[in-house]
Amino acid sequence: MFNQWESEWVQYITPEGEITPTGEKVWDEKSTEEKLRFYRWMTFIRLFDRKMVVLQRQGRIGTYAPLEGQEAAQVGSALALKQEDWVFPSYRDHGVAMIVGMPLTQIILYWAGRVEGCKPPEGVRIMPPAVPIATQIPHAVGAAWGSKLRKENSVAVAYFGDGATSEGDFHEACNFAGVFQLPAILFCQNNGYAISVPFTRQSASKTVAQKASAYNFPGICVDGNDVLAVFEVMKQAVERARQGEGPTLIEAVTYRKGAHTTADDATRYRPFDEVEEWINKRDPLIRYITLLKNEGLLTEQEERDWEENAKQKIEQAVKEAEAIPPKPSTHLFAHVYAKLPPALEKQKEELLKKEGTYHA
Amino acid sequence: MSTKRVITYAEAINEALREEMKADPNVILLGEDIGAYGGVFKVTKGLLDEFGSDRVIDTPISETGFTGAGIGAAMTGMKPVVEIMWVDFTLVAMDQILNQAAKMTYMSGGQTKVPLVIRTQGGGGRGNAAQHSQSLETMFAHVPGLKVVVPSTPYDAKGLLKSSIREECPVIFIEHKMLYNQKGEVPSEEYFIPLGQADIKREGKDVTIVSLSRMVHFCLDAARELQNEGIEAEVIDLRTLVPLDLELVKKSVQKTHRLVIVHEATRSYGWGAEVAARIQEEAFDELDAPVLRVGAEDVPIPYNLNLEKEMLPQVRDIVDAARNALYLSV
Numbered sequence: 001m002f003n004q005w006e007s008e009w010v011q012y013i014t015p016e017g018e019i020t021p022t023g024e025k026v027w028d029e030k031s032t033e034e035k036l037r038f039y040r041w042m043t044f045i046r047l048f049d050r051k052m053v054v055l056q057r058q059g060r061i062g063t064y065a066p067l068e069g070q071e072a073a074q075v076g077s078a079l080a081l082k083q084e085d086w087v088f089p090s091y092r093d094h095g096v097a098m099i100v101g102m103p104l105t106q107i108i109l110y111w112a113g114r115v116e117g118c119k120p121p122e123g124v125r126i127m128p129p130a131v132p133i134a135t136q137i138p139h140a141v142g143a144a145w146g147s148k149l150r151k152e153n154s155v156a157v158a159y160f161g162d163g164a165t166s167e168g169d170f171h172e173a174c175n176f177a178g179v180f181q182l183p184a185i186l187f188c189q190n191n192g193y194a195i196s197v198p199f200t201r202q203s204a205s206k207t208v209a210q211k212a213s214a215y216n217f218p219g220i221c222v223d224g225n226d227v228l229a230v231f232e233v234m235k236q237a238v239e240r241a242r243q244g245e246g247p248t249l250i251e252a253v254t255y256r257k258g259a260h261t262t263a264d265d266a267t268r269y270r271p272f273d274e275v276e277e278w279i280n281k282r283d284p285l286i287r288y289i290t291l292l293k294n295e296g297l298l299t300e301q302e303e304r305d306w307e308e309n310a311k312q313k314i315e316q317a318v319k320e321a322e323a324i325p326p327k328p329s330t331h332l333f334a335h336v337y338a339k340l341p342p343a344l345e346k347q348k349e350e351l352l353k354k355e356g357t358y359h360a
Numbered sequence: 361m362s363t364k365r366v367i368t369y370a371e372a373i374n375e376a377l378r379e380e381m382k383a384d385p386n387v388i389l390l391g392e393d394i395g396a397y398g399g400v401f402k403v404t405k406g407l408l409d410e411f412g413s414d415r416v417i418d419t420p421i422s423e424t425g426f427t428g429a430g431i432g433a434a435m436t437g438m439k440p441v442v443e444i445m446w447v448d449f450t451l452v453a454m455d456q457i458l459n460q461a462a463k464m465t466y467m468s469g470g471q472t473k474v475p476l477v478i479r480t481q482g483g484g485g486r487g488n489a490a491q492h493s494q495s496l497e498t499m500f501a502h503v504p505g506l507k508v509v510v511p512s513t514p515y516d517a518k519g520l521l522k523s524s525i526r527e528e529c530p531v532i533f534i535e536h537k538m539l540y541n542q543k544g545e546v547p548s549e550e551y552f553i554p555l556g557q558a559d560i561k562r563e564g565k566d567v568t569i570v571s572l573s574r575m576v577h578f579c580l581d582a583a584r585e586l587q588n589e590g591i592e593a594e595v596i597d598l599r600t601l602v603p604l605d606l607e608l609v610k611k612s613v614q615k616t617h618r619l620v621i622v623h624e625a626t627r628s629y630g631w632g633a634e635v636a637a638r639i640q641e642e643a644f645d646e647l648d649a650p651v652l653r654v655g656a657e658d659v660p661i662p663y664n665l666n667l668e669k670e671m672l673p674q675v676r677d678i679v680d681a682a683r684n685a686l687y688l689s690v
Binding site: 086088115116117118119120125127128132135137138139140141142143144145146147149150156168169172173175176179180334335336337338341342343344 | 386388414415417419420422424425426427428429430431432433434435436437438440455456459460464465466467468469470471472504505507528529556602603604605606607638
């Protein structure tokens with residue numbers, strides 16, 4: 001199971017939490033603070049994700065896309081970015097979003113169906129989550145192209161899943177990025193399934209990474225549950241892009257521990273043994289905690305303290321988000337056009353007359 | 361002092377692009393064959409030499425790819441003008457246009473503007489068959505978030521394109537392949553035409569004929585024929601479908617009390633139905649006759665030129681409709 005990747009991927013931390021021979025140098029060069037930062041973010045994101053699932057079950061937010069299991073892929077990649085870089089996420093990338101500066105309250109608002117939740121603070125360059133598949137990849141490529149024309153130093157990253165690589169948008173974006181040698185990173189979290197369809201049904205390619213060779217830029221496969229390897233691979237790709245050396249396709253092989261969204265039941269389409277192996281033997285957070293403890297960098301007490309701290313922050317954000325009053329129904333018209341065309345202005349006036357009928 | 365010159369529709373569009381590219385370094389062009397080749401209709405002729413290959417970009421044949429890239433560039437500060445060679449080819453990029461460009465500002469709560477113009481051309485009359493001759497403007501007008509411009513003259517094309525490039529939202533700018541060589545007066549001074557203002561192309565008191573793009577010229581020909589019978593038709597060119605200037609149409613109907621709508625697009629579910637519905641909602645008492653529509657037959661456009669002519673509205677059809685609206689025997 002998943003053997004096709006293991007022969008080629010970059011891995012610095014084994015599922016047992018041991019540093020691989022190639023990883024030793026990388027690990028030794030990291031400061032304690034950097035090492036702990038990976039842990040803190042992964043833990044924080046996992047706890048946030050679990051809280052969001054609970055909020056959905058309680059009817060306090062809408063359908064939610066859980067990311068548990070993919071923390072290393074998101075933390076490793078997002079921490080390798082700089083403030084000036086553009087991020088084009090999919091719907092499962094709120095771990096990335098919070099790392100690049102999206103406030104938790106915004107993320108909660110978004111999942112509560114509040115469009116204002118898309119809006120990042122000034123200077124945070126993340127776009128709204130793309131919900132149709134692969135549509136954000138050409139956008140990232142276009143942003144990269146814009147930054148190249150303006151001679152800026154920023155790179156653009158598209159986050160997407162394995163299913164997206166079957167879409168024309170992915171291929172057209174790869175082609176474009178390759179032809180124009182753009183500072184774009186195409187970051188695929190291959191979690192093995194597009195809702196219920198396994199990767200083997202998505203593509204006859206052995207890996208996603210190999211597809212890059214058709215477009216003549218590097219495609220790199222990495223153990224997506226190894227935060228250190230993901231960080232290093234991403235860092236190198238970003239540096240290459242920044243130096244004008246063109247795009248990179250990164251395939252982070254991972255697994256979503258839960259369902260596609262809170263609206264489906266993943267036990268119907270994934271074999272029990274496979275799920276067990278990923279949850280019990282390959283978890284990105286457990287392997288990292290094991291490593292930190294073996295290295296004497298984390299104690300049980302520190303772990304509990306950090307979890308407590310994270311939970312408090314999350315609870316506080318939920319409280320704040322839920323206290324923000326909803327916009328009036330006429331907010332419907334707020335961002336369709338800068339100035340409403342006459343016909344739409346009329347529709348807005350009609351709505352005003354029945355204000356409050358459906359909207360608390 | 362205004363100096364009038366006579367130039368073609370294609371030259372007028374070329375001038376608009378050139379002026380806007382000079383005015384703003386963020387304006388860039390991308391599309392198929394727009395560089396050294398100058399575009400299949402020669403609209404971008406000379407721009408590569410003037411602005412270089414960083415700003416006039418020949419793309420792969422990849423409408424989704426370069427439309428999407430244009431959207432991404434627009435979201436992050438550029439002002440791309442994307443050329444899609446035929447409006448029929450917008451269909452392969454429709455997800456990017458209708459689901460992405462049109463909704464991005466809305467779905468981002470206003471975070472992201474998409475100052476993107478998609479220039480394309482449509483319409484029949486050239487024997488280009490079913491997949492290269494369509495009039496698809498209504499499809500774009502049906503989806504909130506886009507503006508839709510469909511100019512009929514060199515003057516309008518230039519002034520409207522310059523305004524379109526300065527819009528904050530995506531604009532679909534649909535030229536007509538049969539108009540590229542049509543000449544008209546265009547001042548040498550800079551000017552803009554705001555989106556959402558229809559134009560009376562001919563004044564008249566007996567019947568209002570509303571149209572856009574190439575059909576405006578057919579309507580003007582029809583008006584001349586009607587004049588021989590003593591009928592004074594008022595011809596209104598909508599120029600933009602979104603925003604729609606219904607007020608001008610209403611005002612004209614208040615004068616003539618009769619309305620004929622002419623579009624090259626297939627008749628059923630076309631924008632003509634929208635104008636007819638709105639007029640009967642808002643000016644029912646002004647009407648002395650049913651609102652009539654002239655449109656193409658509801659069939660794919662044939663390759664055969666004679667059949668194409670049968671299928672598309674002709675001057676005769678417009679004259680007949682106007683006479684019908686006046687209860688004159690046809």
